[in-house]
Structures are given as structure tokens and as C-alpha cells.
Amino acid sequence: xxxxxxxxxxxxxxxxxxxxxxxxxxxxxxxxxxxxxxxxxxxxxxxxxxxxxxxxxxxxxxxxxxxxxxxxxxxxxxxxxxxxxxxxxxxxxxxxxxxxxxxxxxxxxxxxxxxxxxxxxxxxxxxxxxxxxxxxxxxxxxxxxxxxxxxxxxxxxxxxxxxxxxxxxxxxxxxxxxxxxxxxxxxxxx
Amino acid sequence: xxxxxxxxxxxxxxxxxxxxxxxxxxxxxxxxxxxxxxxxxxxxxxxxxxxxxxxxxxxxxxxxxxxxxxxxxxxxxxxxxxxxxxxxxxxxxxxxxxxxxxxxxxxxxxxxxxxxxxxxxxxxxxxxxxxxxxxxxxxxxxxxxxxxxxxxxxxxxxxxxxxxxxxxxxxxxxxxxxxxxxxxxxxxxxxxxxxxxxxxxxxxxxxxxxxxxxxxxxxxxxxxxxxxxxxxxxxxxxxxxxxxxxxxxxxxxxxxxxxxxxxxxxxxxxxxxxxxxxxxxxxxxxxxxxxxxxxxxxxxxxxxxxxxxxxxxxxxxxxxxxxxxxxxxxxxxxxxxxxxxxxxxxxxxxx
Numbered sequence: 001x002x003x004x005x006x007x008x009x010x011x012x013x014x015x016x017x018x019x020x021x022x023x024x025x026x027x028x029x030x031x032x033x034x035x036x037x038x039x040x041x042x043x044x045x046x047x048x049x050x051x052x053x054x055x056x057x058x059x060x061x062x063x064x065x066x067x068x069x070x071x072x073x074x075x076x077x078x079x080x081x082x083x084x085x086x087x088x089x090x091x092x093x094x095x096x097x098x099x100x101x102x103x104x105x106x107x108x109x110x111x112x113x114x115x116x117x118x119x120x121x122x123x124x125x126x127x128x129x130x131x132x133x134x135x136x137x138x139x140x141x142x143x144x145x146x147x148x149x150x151x152x153x154x155x156x157x158x159x160x161x162x163x164x165x166x167x168x169x170x171x172x173x174x175x176x177x178x179x180x181x182x183x184x185x186x187x188x189x190x
Numbered sequence: 191x192x193x194x195x196x197x198x199x200x201x202x203x204x205x206x207x208x209x210x211x212x213x214x215x216x217x218x219x220x221x222x223x224x225x226x227x228x229x230x231x232x233x234x235x236x237x238x239x240x241x242x243x244x245x246x247x248x249x250x251x252x253x254x255x256x257x258x259x260x261x262x263x264x265x266x267x268x269x270x271x272x273x274x275x276x277x278x279x280x281x282x283x284x285x286x287x288x289x290x291x292x293x294x295x296x297x298x299x300x301x302x303x304x305x306x307x308x309x310x311x312x313x314x315x316x317x318x319x320x321x322x323x324x325x326x327x328x329x330x331x332x333x334x335x336x337x338x339x340x341x342x343x344x345x346x347x348x349x350x351x352x353x354x355x356x357x358x359x360x361x362x363x364x365x366x367x368x369x370x371x372x373x374x375x376x377x378x379x380x381x382x383x384x385x386x387x388x389x390x391x392x393x394x395x396x397x398x399x400x401x402x403x404x405x406x407x408x409x410x411x412x413x414x415x416x417x418x419x420x421x422x423x424x425x426x427x428x429x430x431x432x433x434x435x436x437x438x439x440x441x442x443x444x445x446x447x448x449x450x451x452x453x454x455x456x457x458x459x460x461x462x463x464x465x466x467x468x469x470x471x472x473x474x475x476x477x478x479x480x481x482x483x484x485x486x487x488x489x490x491x492x493x494x495x496x497x498x499x500x501x502x503x504x505x506x507x508x509x510x511x512x513x514x515x516x517x518x519x520x521x522x523x524x525x526x527x528x529x530x531x532x533x534x535x536x537x538x539x540x541x
Binding site: 033036037040041044045046048049052053058062066069070073075078080092095096113114115116117120121124127128130131133149162179180183 | 206207208210211213214215217218219220221222223224226227228229230231232388391392395424425427428432435439
């Protein structure tokens with residue numbers, strides 16, 4: 001059954017109702033865009049740093065972070081802890097990509113995201129030898145340290161990585177010792 | 191998530207290394223164009239707005255009704271339909287170039303058998319989790335005004351049961367892998383198993399969480415708390431989505447594992463084969479001549495054979511084999527041997 005007037009094919013009341021519904025959706029979308037934009041501006045840098053600390057190149061990190069943010073935007077209304085969510089999802093995406101690259105090293109490079117000023121990447125990577133120290137750590141220690149630097153607690157990290165908080169603390173301690181040793185060794189060489 | 195807390199071991203005033211870390215994070219501003227990046231993500235808003243406007247010209251319910259009343263659900267389309275013909279001819283070439291007897295022997299190799307069994311399990315998990323996710327998504331939309339919560343609750347209990355089975359399956363595989371390592375004193379576990387283990391552990395955890403959430407959902411529905419139930423259902427969907435991601439990783443890893451072992455044994459590069467072709471290589475004996483094959487001690491689990499195309503050794507009792515097989519699809523004349531069917535060490539019988 002239709003309530004539409006047959007004369008010109010439109011019922012003013014139905015049209016007004018549809019306009020109202022569309023207006024409501026547009027307002028909702030604007031609200032989501034505003035919330036998400038704040039979230040993105042506050043977190044994108046930290047998310048990329050988090051991935052770089054796990055061993056990703058800057059280009060990979062920007063690419064994964066941007067993909068993750070895109071999914072977060074689509075699912076914005078479903079996310080309860082978006083910051084934890086983007087860290088978990090991007091970390092998983094990096095591990096997946098790492099596993100794929102290990103076995104198939106000939107994939108073409110993806111189109112770079114506009115987030116990254118690609119001409120400055122090499123200089124940036126050369127500026128930070130702290131990354132080399134991170135890369136020298138065993139994967140688990142590096143992972144735990146990356147989560148810690150991003151200000152997640154041992155308990156939270158334990159939940160994300162399927163470890164006990166004690167094991168997280170133990171890994172963290174080893175990582176710190178290894179880095180301290182590396183730094184001392186570097187200073188001796190100088 | 192909390193901010194300053196148990197990173198007690200880190201003090202920016204005393205730890206120069208952490209200061210370097212912070213400097214690195216701050217220096218990211220030199221290489222990032224945050225405005226451009228945000229614009230890139232928000233651009234998606236435009237197609238969505240366009241989709242909203244489509245509501246003014248579409249009658250979605252009528253269209254859905256039309257589709258549901260005419261088209262039964264089919265199998266998933268192949269990942270790359272345009273390459274299906276090429277893949278098929280590649281598989282055919284491979285099937286022809288490696289004899290059926292050799293393929294039977296390859297099936298018996300422990301590494302191939304183990305990797306392939308894991309692959310089969312993961313594909314089973316894929317079916318269970320995909321099905322559960324589809325059902326949860328479907329019921330989530332109607333939860334807030336659901337009138338028949340009792341039947342929805344029953345459906346959730348079924349999903350919880352499926353997820354428990356899925357969790358048990360992956361946990362058994364993990365335990366078996368570890369036990370196997372201990373029994374054979376395997377000091378050099380395979381790269382494939384090493385690669386798969388963290389994903390399998392994460393999957394076990396995700397399925398455990400999913401099972402818990404499904405039970406919680408059933409409990410909330412029991413108590414008419416359907417608004418809370420909706421939140422639980424959304425979390426369950428996210429968790430299952432995560433589980434599916436892990437399953438895809440495992441499918442990929444185990445497929446590569448099987449291909450790697452087969453490539454090493456045959457001395458040929460099989461990297462171009464996809465999962466379905468690997469499956470055909472190991473299981474499809476529907477046109478094979480096995481009359482002179484020695485099948486003693488070889489597991490026939492999952493072997494596909496046909497009454498007219500497969501030629502068995504004289505000592506195989508085809509009627510007995512048929513009783514241990516399932517016709518797939520019914521009436522096709524093609525049979526799949528059920529699990530647990532191994533040719534006896536002495537000829538003439540099937541265990």
C-alpha cells in the first residue's frame with residue numbers, strides 16, 4: 001500500500017519526511033566526521049611511531065596507519081575504545097604484512113598515502129638511530145616496548161598480546177637491559 | 191586506555207633513550223601531512239552521502255525480496271574469476287605430469303599430511319566463523335525491537351556451541367603440535383609451524399572470547415535486556431571479524447606450507463597454485479589409474495574418486511570403500527572418502 005499521491009508522483013508529506021530523514025543522517029555524519037577528525041589529528045602520529053617502533057619502515061607504517069584509520073572511520077559508531085582498537089588492528093596488519101613479505105618479497109610497492117611527504121622519508125629515517133636499537137631487539141621484546149612507549153599498561157599489553165602481565169614486565173626488563181647495553185657499547189666505541 | 195601509569199621503568203628526565211624516542215615521535219611532523227591524510231580518509235564520506243540519497247529512488251525491501259525468492263545461496267566465487275581458466279589448465283598440467291601413484295605417496299608424507307590436515311581444520315573454522323558472523327550480524331539489526339527473543343536466544347546458543355567446537359579444534363591442533371615436538375624431539379620445528387603458532391594462539395583466544403560473548407548474549411536475551419544485548423552482539427561481531435582475519439592468515443600460511451613441502455619433494459616451483467589447486471592435487475583421483483599403486487598404510491581421508499573414472503588396485507573392495515565414502519554432490523557419481531579410512535598393511539581390506 002502506498003500513501004503517495006498519484007498526480008505528480010510525489011506526496012509533499014512523504015517528501016518532507018524523507019528530507020527530514022536525510023537531514024538527520026547528514027547531521028549524524030557531520031558529528032561523526034567531527035569526532036573522528038579530532039581522534040585522527042590526536043593519534044595518527046603516535047600510531048605511526050608505534051608501528052615504526054615495532055619494526056615497520058616509515059612508508060609501511062604510514063600506509064598501515066592510514067588503512068587502519070580508514071576502517072576506524074567506517075566503523076566509528078561501533079568502536080568503544082578507538083585508540084586501543086587502532087593500535088591492535090594496525091599491529092596485526094603489520095605482523096600480517098611482515099609474514100607475507102618474508103615469503104613473497106616481490107610484491108609491487110603500493111601507491112604512497114598522501115599522509116606522507118615521501119621526499120623527506122630517507123632523511124627522517126637517517127636522523128633516528130634509536131630505530132636501529134629497537135630493530136636489534138628480539139621481536140617479542142620490541143613489541144612489548146612499542147606498546148609501552150605508546151603508554152599502554154602491562155595489564156593492557158598482556159591482554160593485547162596474550163601474555164601475563166608478569167611476562168610483559170619481564171620482557172620489558174630484558175628490552176631495557178639490552179638497550180642500555182647497546183647504548184653503553186655505542187658510547188664506548190665513540 | 192590509561193596514560194601515565196605503570197611505565198614506571200621509564201622516566202623522561204633520567205632516561206635519555208626515552209627522550210630520543212620522544213624526539214623521534216615529535217620529528218614525525220616533518221614528514222607527515224596530517225591534513226592531507228585526514229582529507230583522504232574523510233573523502234569516503236562523499237560516496238556514503240551519495241548512497242544515502244539513493245534511498246529516495248530505491249525500494250530496497252522489494253529488491254531484497256526479489257533476490258531471496260529466486261536465487262539460492264551459492265558457493266563463494268573464486269577470488270580471481272578471470273584467472274580461473276588459467277588455474278584450471280595449470281592444475282590439469284600438474285595432475286597429468288605427476289602420476290596418481292606418486293600423488294598418493296606424497297599424501298602419506300608426514301609433513302604434507304600434517305600441513306594439509308591443519309589447512310583442512312582452518313577451512314572448517316572459516317566456515318563456522320563466517321556462518322556465525324553472518325547470523326550475528328543479521329540478528330544484531332533486529333535486536334532492539336525483536337518480538338521473539340526466545341527464538342533469537344536459541345539461535346545464539348547454537349552459535350555459542352559452534353564457537354566452542356571451533357575453539358576446541360584449534361586448541362587441539364596447538365596441543366598436538368607442541369606434543370609432537372616433544373615426542374619426536376624436534377629441535378628444528380618447521381618455519382610454517384613457527385609462523386602459524388602465534389596466529390593459532392591468537393585465534394584460540396579470539397574464539398574463546400567469542401564463545402564467552404555468545405553465552406553472555408544468550409543470558410542478556412534471557413533477561414529481556416536487548417539493548418545491552420545489542421552492544422554485546424556488536425562486540426561479538428568485531429571479535430569474529432578479528433578471528434576471520436586470523437583464519438585467513440592461517441589458510442595462507444598452511445597453503446604455503448603444503449606448497450613448499452610439495453615443491454621441495456617434486457623439485458618444481460608450485461608457488462602459482464592456489465589453495466583449491468593444492469587441494470585438487472592431493473585429493474582429486476576421479477580420473478586416475480591406480481591399478482598398480484601400492485596403497486597399503488596410506489590414509490585415504492578426503493580422497494575424491496568416481497565409480498567410472500577411478501581405477502583401483504584389484505585388492506580394493508570398491509563397495510566397502512563406497513560405504514566409507516559420501517557422494518558429493520548426491521547423484522554425481524563422485525565420492526569423497528570419510529575421515530578414518532586407511533588401507534590395511536595387508537591387502538584386501540579397508541580399516
